[in-house]
Amino acid sequence: MLDIQGLSVAYGPVKALQDVSFEVPTGTITAVLGANGAGKTTLLRTVSGLMRPQAGRVTLDGTDITRMAPEKMSRLGMAHVPEGRGVITELTVEENLRLGELGRARNGDPVAIERMWEMFPKLGDRRAALAGSLSGGERQMLVIGRSLMATPKVLLLDEPSLGLAPRIVAQIFDLVRTLVDEQGLSVLLVEQNARSALSIADLGVVLNLGRVVTTQEAGALAADEDLRHAYLGF
């Protein structure tokens, strides 16, 4: 579904990614793991067009999207939930969702906003409230719901567990797994919380100082004690 080949990105002299290659197969979760500063956020920002790579190629379903502007990607079925502040806090919950719908993929069927209220009853209760008044977990639900409104084929998630209680993290990861299993979504999940991420992922990519250390099946990766100790911290 999403194919990343030889991607290199730099901030001026700082090389953030070097020759990164891997694939996100259709209907799977690929987890990219690594410590602070490994280049995970940079990777997602480059894939979704917010940054330009020095070298390399990104293709979505066979279409070259390497230097495409980010605003064009949602129509092709790419949704990116950025790190931290993904909700637009000054808009209401419902307005955030409507924005998602405005960027709906070209061949996606409209998703009724009512479906979201069913999926996330808490959001339904607060549909007219400003998104800035939601709790961290609710915000994460909102951004995921918002990307679903755009009927994506590929979902990029940047540290959805950041700052959330373990119970909420489990809920969100369950939701992501269900979406993949039931709707055939492909997910590129970036996480520091490697243990939880590997528990739902199909594939794991370990990133260290901007380079891919290894790409393996999630189960195998979780079982490799040396790798875990060296790069994943558990």
Place this chain on the structure above:
Amino acid sequence: MRKALDTVRGNVLLKHSLIALLAAALVLLVMESVSPFRQGQLAMMAYYAIAAGGLTVLTGLSGQLSLGHGAFMAIGAYTTALLLQEREGALPMIVIILIAALVATVVGAIVGVAAARLHGPYIAGATLALAVAVPGIALHFSSVFGGEQGLNVKVPEVPRLADDALYFLTGTETSTSEWVAYSAWFLLIIVYFLLANLSASRIGRRWRAVRDDEVAASLAGIDLGRDRVVAFVVSAACAGVAGALLALASRLAAPGSFSLVLSLTLLSAVVLGGLGSLLGALLGSGLLALLPNLATSIGSSMGLSDVKAAELSPLVIGLTTMLVILLAPAGVVGSVRQLLAGRGPRATTAAAGTPGAGADTPTVAEPRG
């Protein structure tokens, strides 16, 4: 010889003194060889340069933008005019100029205390309001300030001592307007000498530190507020001196001389030369003083009426300012320096020193849509 040169290089004060002496000699040479009309233009260049020099310290070094320095010039000019209503028993010119500077300094301190707590567009707006308010005051108290017509200035005679000294040096008599032009240039040299030393001093370094990285500077224990006020006061004093000279040179202090456009063109002079460079301010002021005449004569030769041809000069100044900001934000002097240093003119942005705005942040650099 080489040793002497090294000493001069090492000692900033000595270096600045030598440049000042050379400049004074140059002023004598130039002033004596040009027509009275050109002398008037030179006087104009000098007072613009004094005001622009102060503004350079404020905007270029301490990073505060003022759109209101025309107001401080107006204060200096009206103070001078009020003190020079009679030629009999008038104070010496230099004392009057100092008083004008002092009044501008006091007002500058008040405004500066308020401005020190403001940022970017807020300082800009507040000083813009000041630029509009001060001429209004002159209009309101028209019995004191002469209303729309303004106040005439009775320029004092050339002091005997100065007359004799100039006669000794040049062999010619000195008229009062020539004397005003001389005074303007000598004051310009003194002001720039002081500003250059100030900029090289500890407070100058602190100003730059604050401008470049406010957070780091305040963490390093720099009292941001006080330094900002000092910069404001210094620049207001310069504008006061400039205003006094304007009144002396044009023999008039009237609200029309201090329009918003004056304040804005002063800022342009600073931008054109390069924010933060005194040499740049001087060059920019030269442009301000010389361009109107040139543009008007070009305009007239193209068949425009005089009134319309006079508008060509602000048009050119405004356009050049915009182009400089868009193409060479380091200004003329800054760009030349960067070229000499082999870095190309795009390496840094002039004003706020935000290197991130260029090539290093791909998100900002890329075109949208």
Place this chain on the structure above:
Amino acid sequence: MQQLITTLLNGLTMGMVYAAFALALVLIWRSTRIVNFAQAPMAMVTTYIAMVLIEGGLNYWLAFILALLSGFVLGAFVERVIVRPVEGKSDINAVILTLGLFIVLHALAALVFGSDYKSFPAPFGVRGITVGGHSLAITPFGIFTIVAVIVVMLLLLLLFQKTDVGLQMRASAFNPEVARLLGVKVSSMLTLGWALAALVGSLSGLLIAGGNLVHPGYMDSVVVFGFVAAVLGGLDSPLGAVVGGLIMGIALSLVSGYLGSGLVSLAALLILVAVLLVKPGGLFSHASERKV
């Protein structure tokens, strides 16, 4: 009493005009973090366009609307061609750029239209309405001014709150990066924002001009009053800008009526400084910690 009522009604009318101008500043500030000081000469230029059209024999209302449209186009042009390169960079450079534009538009207007005072027609009387022998302080043109500003504001409110484009414009202003990820063409939204702002600014220019004298600098003080009004409202809030405009209109009208018109700008300066020092986030902010 009579004078007080006249002064207040006059203040209300001017307040609506300042409100429109402040709104124009806020719209631009919200989306691009630039205070467009060139808004004043931009409005002045469109007023001259209306005047030329009317003098050329065009119907007043047609000229009025064409002038508003030319303001819209001018705003879009300025954003696309002039301001775009400095968006998101050093704010000093952006301010200086708008000031350069200020000088240029002034000079251009003086070159093309002349720098002398010209009288601008009004479609209605500018004398007080008489009812049963009593002359009221409000003029027909004053009423038109108030209605026009209210109508434009309601239209803007509808646009922002009820349409997809409005939602996308707000998203672009609040969080451009997320908006782009959601498929919003942020750059077009910014252009549209500048264009609409320039249209509203032009409206205030035309309303001030109606029945008055026009010259290249006639909007210069309005940019100050509009800016102060916008700061009163917090610079980020369209509603605040409207309230701030009304406050400024009435306050300045009182100053002008009772103290003298020369002190109006000084009063604006004092109000501005007082607000910035006491409540830097604007009159309606809860906290005053925002950095200004």
